[in-house]
Amino acid sequence: MPVTTGQIAMQRAASLMLLPSMLAEFGVGLDGVLQGTGVTRDQLRPDAFIPYAAYLAILDNASTATGRDDIGILLGQRQALAALGPLGSAMKHAATLGEAIAAFSAFQINNSTGGAVYLIRADRDVLLGYGVYDLPVRVSHQIYDMVLAVGCNLIAELTQGTLGPEEILVSRAPPDDPAPYQRLGRCPVRFGQSQTGLLLRASSLDYRLPEANSGLHGRALAGLLSDLERSRGEMSGHVRHLLRSLLLIGQASMEEVAKRLGLHPRAMRRRLQREGTTFEAIKDEVRYTVARELLLLGDLGVTDIAITLDYATASSFVHAFRRWSGVSPGLWRSKASARRARNAEMP
Numbered sequence: 001m002p003v004t005t006g007q008i009a010m011q012r013a014a015s016l017m018l019l020p021s022m023l024a025e026f027g028v029g030l031d032g033v034l035q036g037t038g039v040t041r042d043q044l045r046p047d048a049f050i051p052y053a054a055y056l057a058i059l060d061n062a063s064t065a066t067g068r069d070d071i072g073i074l075l076g077q078r079q080a081l082a083a084l085g086p087l088g089s090a091m092k093h094a095a096t097l098g099e100a101i102a103a104f105s106a107f108q109i110n111n112s113t114g115g116a117v118y119l120i121r122a123d124r125d126v127l128l129g130y131g132v133y134d135l136p137v138r139v140s141h142q143i144y145d146m147v148l149a150v151g152c153n154l155i156a157e158l159t160q161g162t163l164g165p166e167e168i169l170v171s172r173a174p175p176d177d178p179a180p181y182q183r184l185g186r187c188p189v190r191f192g193q194s195q196t197g198l199l200l201r202a203s204s205l206d207y208r209l210p211e212a213n214s215g216l217h218g219r220a221l222a223g224l225l226s227d228l229e230r231s232r233g234e235m236s237g238h239v240r241h242l243l244r245s246l247l248l249i250g251q252a253s254m255e256e257v258a259k260r261l262g263l264h265p266r267a268m269r270r271r272l273q274r275e276g277t278t279f280e281a282i283k284d285e286v287r288y289t290v291a292r293e294l295l296l297l298g299d300l301g302v303t304d305i306a307i308t309l310d311y312a313t314a315s316s317f318v319h320a321f322r323r324w325s326g327v328s329p330g331l332w333r334s335k336a337s338a339r340r341a342r343n344a345e346m347p
Helices: 019-025 030-034 052-066 071-076 086-092 097-110 142-158 179-185 202-206 214-233 235-249 254-260 265-274 279-297 302-308 314-325 329-345
Strands: 010-012 049-051 115-121 125-132 167-169 196-201
Touching: 010 052, 019 030, 019 052, 019 071, 030 052, 049 052, 052 071, 052 142, 071 142, 071 179, 086 097, 086 142, 086 214, 097 115, 097 125, 097 142, 097 202, 097 214, 097 235, 115 142, 115 235, 125 142, 125 202, 125 235, 125 279, 142 179, 142 196, 167 179, 196 202, 235 254, 235 265, 235 279, 254 265, 265 279, 279 302, 279 314, 279 329, 302 314, 302 329, 314 329
Parallel strands: none
Antiparallel strands: 010 049, 115 125, 125 196, 167 196
16 A cells, blocks of 8 residues: 555556556666655555655656657556556456446555546446646656556456557647557547547447456455455545545535445544544645636636636636636746756756
């Protein structure tokens, strides 16, 4: 389980195991990519956890060192269920694709406490999405690219290549070369969206998995549930994890979050107070994180971002953003874009 002492978001390092060999193909050494992240070679193990912010910095460093804007996609395409540890086993032996994805969404927090996998259901479609909620991390599209590639790989592995996404949604603005995204699922790609994820037919969730095994699936779930219960000591992390997706569907109330955690709202409030925080403060942190990403990665307008973050009006969002950052969303976007352009020009 990730260590969350001091509320530092953590990430399982297993998905970086293939990074050294990939870097070598571009003539790049691992040590330079790890420099400044606080992570050592010895920490890149399947059972190790590293700070989430360091994980994202490694992806950014790898992109800079190789000169590849699609480094997240390239690394994600090399991942398999095994990189998810016990969660991968539970998914592999689920009865249906829907059961596997549900486990992915429910227990992914055992592998990461900085970003959340979530499932949003509609009548005809479902969205398997991912969202960062760790406030200290710098905005980057690499983690989202990697998750998209991983998602396509996992669906293909689970169904032995039978199924894939109907569409891919990406929050970043259209890149100069969209081909790497178009090759991912061999399906339409829509950029500049309010979230990043894979759009699937709702009927695909009923697909029977070829390696279904109720005994192995049940034992894997029991272990995952035990790990999840042990991590419940720090309530704030679980609240952040849930809020990242509930904001998108307009259900980010204290009552709804408490219900999903199996608690009375007063009990959840007391536990958060003991951790020195409040539900409202955590909700602000998650909103601020998502707002910064949407302002910098994409080109959504303020009104669209306000709707995404479950604000009643655009002016309410602008007021909140000024309180968080000291400036308006538009000015923050201009300054952040200018800083990114200057950094890109540096040798």
